[in-house]
Amino acid sequence: MWEYTDTVKDHFLNPRNAGKIEDADGVGEVGSLACGDALTLYIKVDEGIITDAKFQTFGCASAIASSSALTELLIGKPVEVAEKLTNKDIAEYLGGLPREKMHCSVMGQEALEQAIKNMRGEAPSKAEHSHEGELICECFGIFDEEILRAIKDNDLKSVEDITNFTKAGGGCGKCIDDLDRLLRESTGEGACPTPASGPAFPAQGMTNIQRMHLIESVMDMDIRPTLQADGGNIRLIDIDRETVTVEFMGMCSGCPSSKITLHNLVEAKLREKVDPEIQVKEGQ
Amino acid sequence: MKNIYMDNNATTQVDPAVFDEMKPYFTELYGNPSSMHRFGGQVGVQMKEARQRVADTLNCEPDEIIFTSCGSESDNTAIRSALNAQPKKRHIVTTRVEHPAILSFCKFLEKKEGYEVTYLSTDTSGRLDMEEYKNAIREDTAIISIMWANNETGNIYPIHEMAKIAKERNVIFHTDAVQAVGKIAIDLKETPIDMLSLSGHKLHAPKGVGALYVRKRLPFRPFLIGGHQERSRRAGTENTTGIIALGKACQLAHDNMEIENTEVKALRDKLENGLLATIPDAILNGDKDNRLPNTSNISFGYVEGEAILLMMDQLGICASSGSACTSGSLEPSHVLRSMDVPFTFAHGSIRFSLSRYNTEEEVDFVLESMPKLIENLRKLSPFSAEKEAPDCAVKK
Structure with missing residues (x-):
C-alpha cells in the first residue's frame, strides 16, 4: 500500500475541478491508456489570467490528485506565472508524493505546457512526440529531452529515480544503459569544477602506488561496510589509470541493482575521495 | 467500518x-x-x-x-x-x-x-x-x-x-x-x-x-x-x-473442499455475474470453465485499478489489481499481458478472491457499491468506449 499524504487522499477522493471545459482556450492531452495514465487539461484564459481549469484523468490515486492539484494551482494565475510551474510545485502542493509516483506530477507539468502551447496556437491539443531528440524508452515513448529536464528540475541522482519521475526504463529495461549515460552527462556538467578555481582532488599529485593505496582504503572504509550490511562484498581487480575494475561478491553478485550500486556507491565514492575522473567497471 | x-x-x-x-x-x-x-x-x-x-x-x-x-x-x-x-x-x-x-x-x-x-x-x-x-x-x-x-x-x-x-x-x-x-x-x-x-x-x-x-x-x-x-x-x-x-x-x-466448490463457488458466481451484468464495459479475465472456485478477475475498462481499489477501500472492501500502479512497476500484470488483454482493460483489472468466511450479505454489498463506484471514476476519465486512445490495443 502506498503512503499517500492526507492532501493526496483528499484530492483523490474529492477531486477539484474534474470535468471538461467545452469552450476551452487551451487543451493539453498527454499520456495514453497504454501507458497506464493519461491526463487531459482544459484552461480558460481571460486577459492573460487563467480563469478556469478542469481535468479528466485516467490513472491511479496520485495521478488524479496531481491533476486536481494542478488545476487548483492554475486558477487565478497569470499565464506567465503558470508557465513556470514545475512538477515539483505540484508534488509540494500535495505534501509530497511517493518517489515511485513522481511521474504523475511530471504528467501534470507536461499537460500544462501542452495546453499553453495549444492556447497560443503553437500546437495541437494532443502531445505528439515530434521531438528532435533521441527516443530513449521505447516502452513508454520517452525522449532524452524529457529525461534531461526531469534530472535537472528534480536534481535526480540515480537511474531508479529517472524511472520514478519519467517512467523511462520501467518497461523492458533495455534503455537502462542509456539512462545511465544521460545521468552522467547531465550530472557531469553540473559537478565539473571549473579548471581555474576548482579545488584539487585528493589524489592529485600522488604517485601510482599512493593512488592505489588510497583507492584500497576508500574501498575498505567507505564502500565495503555498506555492501557487507546487505550481505555482499566487493573485490578490486585492477586499476588502469582512470579505470577501476571491481567484482561484486556475495549477495551483490547477481543483485539486480548491482549496476546502480556500481555507479551510485562505488564510483561516486571513488570520484569524491580519489579522483573525479575515475570510471568503475565490473569485471571477473 | x-x-x-x-x-x-x-x-x-x-x-x-x-x-x-x-x-x-x-x-x-x-x-x-x-x-x-x-x-x-x-x-x-x-x-x-x-x-x-x-x-x-x-x-x-x-x-x-x-x-x-x-x-x-x-x-x-x-x-x-x-x-x-x-x-x-x-x-x-x-x-x-x-x-x-x-x-x-x-x-x-x-x-x-x-x-x-x-x-x-x-x-x-x-x-x-x-x-x-x-x-x-x-x-x-x-x-x-x-x-x-x-x-x-x-x-x-x-x-x-x-x-x-x-x-x-x-x-x-x-x-x-x-x-x-x-x-x-x-x-x-x-x-x-x-x-x-x-x-x-x-x-x-x-x-x-x-x-x-x-x-x-x-x-x-x-x-x-x-x-x-x-x-x-x-x-x-x-x-x-x-x-x-x-x-x-x-x-x-481437506474437510472444507466441498464447501469451496459449492458455497464459495456460488458466492463467487453471484458476485461475478452481478458485476458483469450491471457494469458496462466489464470483461472477465481467465478460463471461465476451468478455474478455482473462489477467484474472479474482472477488468473495468477506461479506469485504473489502483484508483478502483482505493475507492473500494473507502467502503472496507479488500481486493487486488493487476494494474501497473498497484505493483509498483509501470506495466500491468505479466499474466494479463501474456493473455493479450488490451491495455484499455489490463490497467483496470480487479481480482476478487473469496473464502469460506465470506457471506452473501457481503457479496450483495459489493454488488450494490461497485456500479456507482466505477461510474464515478469513469466520469473523471478522459476515455470511454466512444473515445479510446488509438494505441490502446497495442499488443506486446
Missing part, C-alpha cells in the same frame, strides 16, 4: 481452530523437537502428526513432506535441487504466467547462471498449449515447473496430463500448488508429480510456513545446509507453531 475481505489469494484469515492448535506451542510447549528431553520430544510428536495431516491432504507419504518457511522457498528449493542434482542438464521449462517465486528465479538463472529457459505462452483465456509444451521438452531439460492454479485468474492447468508427459520423457516435474491446495482435489498417488510447493497462509494457516513435497527416491539437493532437521533436507530449527498450524489447516482444507 466492517472489512469485507475478498483478497484470499493474497493471504487468508487464520482459522480459529488452527490458532487454537498452535497456541500452546508458543508459550507452554516451546521445546525444541531435536532435544533429547521429553519436553522437546513431545513437540516432535505433534510435528509428526502435522506431517501426517499434510500428507493425507495430498495423498502421499509423511516423509515425502519437507517443511519450509514459505511457498517461495519451496519453489526455489525445488528448482535448485533439480539443477544441482543434474549438472549436465541446463534447460528449464516453465510458463509466462508463473508466480514471481518461479518466474523471477528462472530469469535470474537465465541471466546470471547461463541456464536456458522456455516460457510457455498462453492464449487469450490464459490456457496453455499442450503441443507447445511437448515440443518444449528437450534432452537437456532439468526440470519442468508449471503452476497448478494461477493466482491472478484462478486458471487451473492440466497438471495431471502434463506430469504424465514429463514422466514419459523422464524429466523432473514440479508444480507450484500454492493456490490449488484446499480448493481442488490433489492426489499424488494418481498424479506423477515429483515436487509440489504449498504455502500455509493461503489456506488459513499463518504466514511463515510452507511445505515442499519431494517424491520418494527423487534425487534431492538441499537449499539450506546446516543441522539435521527435516532429515537433513532443510536445515534450521523447525517453525514448530507454524508447522503444527499448517497440519491443522491442511486437515481443515
